[in-house]
Amino acid sequence: MEGRNGDAVSLLGRYLKDWADESLYAKLAQVFAATNMLQDSLSHYQAALRINPQNEAATADGPKNIETTLSLF
Incomplete structure (x- = not known):
């Protein structure tokens, strides 16, 4: 898989x-x-949102979970 x-x-x-x-x-x-x-x-999700703020993949829970995880460090 890697x-x-x-x-x-x-x-x-x-x-x-x-x-x-x-x-x-x-x-x-x-x-x-x-x-x-x-x-x-996260940076690639943000790039997708700069192009289209309504992008479904970039507004889903995944990016929010990543931001939460990164804020813990």
């Missing part, structure tokens, strides 16, 4: 260089969250 997440990060990162799309940022945020890279995840 290798697949790394592949996903690489692939999504390459696409983001050509298309700054909210759904790509949100998907990359989900992959980072799955690999416990919470700061990276």
